[in-house]
Amino acid sequence: MYRVKEAFYTLQGEGAQAGRAAVFCRFSKCNLWNGRERDRKTAVCDFCDTDFVGTDGQNGGQFETAEALADHIRNLWPKAPGKPYVVCTGGEPLLQLDAPLVKAFHEAGFEVGVETNGTLPAPEGIDWLCVSPKADAEVVITECDELKLVFPQLLAPPERFLDQIRARHYFLSPMASASVPEAGDDPIKQSNTRKATDYCLAHPQWRLTLQMHKIIGID
Numbered sequence: 001m002y003r004v005k006e007a008f009y010t011l012q013g014e015g016a017q018a019g020r021a022a023v024f025c026r027f028s029k030c031n032l033w034n035g036r037e038r039d040r041k042t043a044v045c046d047f048c049d050t051d052f053v054g055t056d057g058q059n060g061g062q063f064e065t066a067e068a069l070a071d072h073i074r075n076l077w078p079k080a081p082g083k084p085y086v087v088c089t090g091g092e093p094l095l096q097l098d099a100p101l102v103k104a105f106h107e108a109g110f111e112v113g114v115e116t117n118g119t120l121p122a123p124e125g126i127d128w129l130c131v132s133p134k135a136d137a138e139v140v141i142t143e144c145d146e147l148k149l150v151f152p153q154l155l156a157p158p159e160r161f162l163d164q165i166r167a168r169h170y171f172l173s174p175m176a177s178a179s180v181p182e183a184g185d186d187p188i189k190q191s192n193t194r195k196a197t198d199y200c201l202a203h204p205q206w207r208l209t210l211q212m213h214k215i216i217g218i219d
Helices: 039-043 068-074 099-107 187-202 212-216
Strands: 001-010 020-026 061-063 087-088 113-117 128-131 143-151 166-174
Touching: 001 068, 001 212, 020 068, 061 068, 068 099, 099 113, 143 187, 166 187
Parallel strands: 020 087, 087 113, 113 128, 128 143, 143 166
Antiparallel strands: 001 020, 001 061
């Protein structure tokens, strides 16, 4: 059984794949926060701004088999040229994403991308692995395509991960206020964008990534 909060066709908004068309498959549940506001202050990750509770979102639902979910995602991809790409996100997708589902996505013609907090092992066959570590959470994935660190995190300075995780790309993503989803209305994110910019200028092995989807007003 796979539980999906929502699934939708859009453009990837961040990181090395920014601007690429993709179907986002947002799985329910996370191992670092239960998604309930009353428990945010005691969560390992207390700055998440995503709703991943339940299966009641756009194109969400429960899927008995990997093939059923892969068919559901395939139906969201347009009948047009271009390599189909699915981004498995959450919540924490590796609570549910397994080898049979990766195989089913591949058989449906998709490249498979994953955005994970890195605390759980990843199944074989993932085509693009993005790890976004959270302070206080032990990371077990030590090699990935892309390391995307929400910045700043007091207990997770960027230099901590340079030896811990080997990646092809290193990005800093400015932390936003969890209560203000739009970047233009968020003074906390504006301040953190300046801090992240300054850090990248001083440490050029890191690159700045912004949430393009929020800037241009798409999902």
